[in-house]
Amino acid sequence: MARKISMKQAINEALDLEMTRDPSVVVMGEDIVGGTGSPGEDDAWGGVLGVTKGLYAKHGDRLMDTPLSESAYVGAAIGAATCGLRPVAELMFIDFMGVCFDQIFNQAAKFRYMFGGKAETPVVIRAMVGAGFRAAAQHSQMLTPVFTHIPGVKVVCPSNAYDAKGLLIQSIRDNDPVIFCEHKNLYGLECDVPAESYAIPFGEANVLRDGGDVTIVSYGLTVHRAMEAAEALARDRVEAEVVDLRTLSPIDWDTIIDSVERTGRLVVVDEAHPRCSIASDVAAFVGQNAFGALKAGVQMVTAPHVPVPFSPVLEDLYIPNAPSIAEAARRTLSPTGTSPRSIAA
Amino acid sequence: MTDDLASQGPFPLSRDDLLKAYRIMRTIREFEERLHIDFAKGDIPGFVHLYAGEEASAAGIMMHLKDSDRIASTHRGHGHCIAKGVDVHEMMAEIYGRSTGACRGKGGSMHIADLSKGMMGANGILGAGAPLACGAALAAKVRGDGGVGISFVGDGASNQGTFLESLNLAAVWNLPAIFVVENNGYAESTSRNWAVAVDSYIDRASGFGLPGVTVDGTDFFAVYEAAGEIIRRAREGGGPALLECNMVRFFGHFEGDAQTYRAKGEVEAIRASRDCIRMFAERVIEAGVVSRAELEAIDKEATELIEDAVRSAKAAPLPGPADLLTDVYVSY
Amino acid sequence: MVPVVGIIANPVSARDIRRVVANAASLQITDRANIVLRVLAALRACGVSNVLMMPEQGGIRGHVERGVARARAHGDAPYPAIHLVDMPVTGTVADTHRAAAAMRQAGVAAIVVLGGDGTHRAVATHCGDVPIAGISTGTNNAFPEHREPTITGLATGLAVTGQVPAPIAFSMNKRIDVCVNGGDVREIALVDVALVTERYIGARALYRTENFRELFVTFADPEVIGMSAIAGLLEPVARDESGGLMVRLATPAQRQAGTYRTELRAPIAPGMVTAVGVTDWRRMPAGVPFVPEVKAGSIALDGEREVSFSARDRVSLTLRDDAFRTVDVGGCMRFAAQNRLLAGVPAPAPATLSKAAL
């Protein structure tokens, strides 16, 4: 039965359901229980933003607080995954990948290939991504492209509670390592979510809005900005098709190409930096595979090529917004379909 | 295999197990000596890091393990593989880059793995195995199956953050994890005496609340006994521990290493005085438990086994172009 | 004569299996180095200006040198000059043997030893009549007394500078000589010799009693840890009385059959209080060779298996009184108190030795 819950609740529910279904699912991370060994109450935090709150009471020691030691526990999650567990390790902020990246990209990502297909690493690494939290340069990044560059890991970034639940359940059941990116500014966003378990397959983009004039491709938080832009465009009789990629590795090229072949125009919105981003990746793919369908140059709307600033005034400028997306869409409809170079090289 | 250290015979292992241990060590030695020759001939692509001289550590530890116990190895992993039961033919084929290799020719010397044997992989990243072994230990602990996870690191990799973080994690979670520092005195070419600030791995372990034991890693019985106690303790829920095996490396860091950083005559001296296989043989023969002829028969079989492995590896098919793109993700 | 004191600090003692099987202590390298610094300060306070140290690669030396340099940077000079024995470092007990011999040859007035029974045994093998000042940093330490090293350093300093007369400053100790197939003494033990039936040295430390058959001790002190505690709990023998004790232990068959004389619960290792069956014991007079009943097995000296022997080998054990000298720390300090040796300003430092002079 569906009811409105937030993305934070949806993630909690997915973990709860999978831990109930499968005793090999364990969840670990810094403060995911909270207060372990401290004099106050057990399960004090349930994650730094409370995402795992209440799970300890149900599942006990299968939720494990860890020392602040990402290399060790992310590595342990990966090692345990090769030994039959299905660990979900929370990296808290994706920015912390820097201290444990070897375990992700040289170990987890490589095992299946390097060991000739004889190893499976069903680990999920959950991490908060994205700006808008006034958390500055080391707690706000959208580092998805760093992971999509690595063969062997899957990369997921849901834009809403329904997708978050179904994609997280799929991530846990998937036999490959999955980087599950949770935009912290979407945690509170509610939508209809079935109470039952369900899995959304990877590589299936969601078309949130049909439209024949321009295709807007995005993922995560900026999907909502893209929808706002589409509504604004609709008031001007421009119908935008909005594609939410949902998973970035694998990525649903077919849906993108199908849409661009109908609309002939493409705007890619990415909260990551512009260089070697999801946006540039999609733009390049469409350029190579649907050039004939394009009626205008592909527009990329991304964060600027700067670290995430702290001051709210600056951070608000940093995140791609609806007017800039709508403007990019209008550029594709202008006679030349070109725009001033918007990216610092 | 026997866990019964209290047996009242002259050795803590049965006669059969003594022969098995000897066969493991001899097979490793033959494997490595043969690679040394064939690499020099240019038959083998890439890097190989040889384990010769260190056999007592692999054998003394692995004799206590079951297939369900997991080890995370190092770049110098051939000995660990053989001692853990990985098929020698598959290993050789892998080193030759053949499709019949343990990793279908996609891993090579530095990445031989066989999870069915509990071998989580040799590892090209120094220190990376320590967290993985913690994971194996965690899996065993969650399942409550009495298994252990063992991380091998060299003296060099003991300086990696992953290793030190893993000591802490294993202690905090009280994991059945065992950290074996195979101290051959050299981190590649750099002396451990210079590169390790606190010159004792036991002190490092103590700093994280783990007991540590140092043994002569060239003495099979020393390794066997200490490892047995440490593994038993871990299986019984006693938590992690560290074992330092002081040992010697007969060859260079990798093949092709001229070893000009070593003292003159050093290798000859250790081959003469600290050959773990010869010391083992002398002791068991002297005790009258096995005969020299029995050991010589094993020597011959090991030589033949390796010869056959090389012959079949060279004859084995190479991977095809289609293999380039497979085994990246699970196929649905 | 300018007294020079030798210091042998073993970086690898207290690293054996008893840390795993018995929660034994593990003294860290930095702690050992700090002990050396405390001893150095005490020696200097008594007028010792030069020490000769065993080189090692376990990290003690580096910490000591940093400590000395730090003091010097402050303008203090609380430490004697440190000289190192010129010798290669192997990282094994051979270093201790070599260093002790070299120090004796260099004419040191005493050797301060940091280590366990094993390290002291190695030094005692080579030190001749040079007195040993023992500091316990090992595991199963029956031989060196447990005491703050500063006091040991003071006593040594007072003894070697002649401020305490030698008859008071030094005391004699017993040892057991182990001979295999006649000839020279093969090994010695300072406290105990244990005969076990297994034929391998293994992890050296003796912590199981199933294969343990015979025990010979130089002294039997119920206050000490280790295999000698079995003897100590049966019939105490003091360090300064002649002769020792031998004990025969029940085999598992005898234990099962109940054919043994008594059962003891003895602290055979730190944290291990183990039941052993004893069939008989008697005094072991000095100078009389004993042939053990175990025909093939291993010999553990001061708690560590060292020698493996077969049925063809002839093993004999002989206890020696007055075998080597140690600094009597208690005696020195009582004398110092009675004679106000540590009153007033410190004695002027004699001239520093150069390394070449050693």
Add this chain to the structure above:
Amino acid sequence: MQNERIKPIVMPKWGLSMSEGKITGWLKQPGSTIAVGDDLLEVETDKITNVVEAGEAGTLRRVLAEPGNVYPVKALIAVLADPDVPETEVDAFVAGYAVPKGDDGAEAEAAPRYLFTETPAGTLRYAKRGDGGPTVLLVHGFGGDLDNWLFTIDALAEGATVYALDLPGHGQSTKAVADPTLAGLSAALRGFMDTVGIGPAHLVGHSMGGAVSMRTALDAPDRVASLSLIASAGLGPEINHAYIQGFIAATGRRDLKPVLETLFADPGLVSRQMTEDVLKYKRLDGVDGALRALSAALFDGGAQAGVLHGAVAAAGKPTLVVWGGQDRIIPAAHATALGSNARAEVIPNAGHMVQMEAAGTVNALLKEHIGVR
């Protein structure tokens, strides 16, 4: 409305969740003469696009809603009036028109859209609309749910007490199907009637739900007042096995949409949202297993396992058979399987989902057959 000669045309409410609709196009020009049942315009909701039929006759005097715009349910979108009604009166009517609110909204708030009940076959979801009159029970088909009666339930509820349920394995009911045969589903249906307290009812079954209804009429004739079989299974062996297999196998939008399009004569009716809703259902744990079990039990090898028309003909229940002439799932030829024992109506320009594609016609036939006034 004081002027009975002026008739408002408002945004319809289709189903329980519809709150607004988008005008996709007018099918009649202003000034046209309109007869009852004429197609007036097309409206797109987030579920489906459908044609609004005229409920009354008259001249289309005003077209107020513009194509492409979205209007709330019950908003005035056009005005019918007799030709002789003066323009000023029509203008006044439009100016004075107020969207009725209150009673209907309050009712919707008071009565939950969906109810759940614990039955021997598990938790079943259902909806109940209307009060008094005959009791009607709507039974959906394979892979469907009670929202298949989007255009049916409220129309019948005007004069009947209408129940619609999700069968086990479907919608939001328990996904486990203990007995995937027609007898098992029929038992589940009767268990539902028992728990909710439904006496003899007029069973309206679509597709597989028709066969379940027939099975019920045979196994428990006293519980069944009449049968209405819409594109029903159980009237012959043929069935589009590719559809069944495709429906089960599809995991994504691109696989599923073409499969769903075979359900309709006009594939354009399959909206993005309809596809997404079916996908959301199919993703639920247990659904795949339920569908495979049902398919194996009912359509194994591409033929219907339960062909009941002989027995049903003999049973003598009043029976209506309705079919879409362009049904691509079960051939419309099955419509006449009961011969003279049933009234058979084939609606030419409709497919398998005839009750949605030709809602007005089907609703009228049902009302007449059941006796809804």
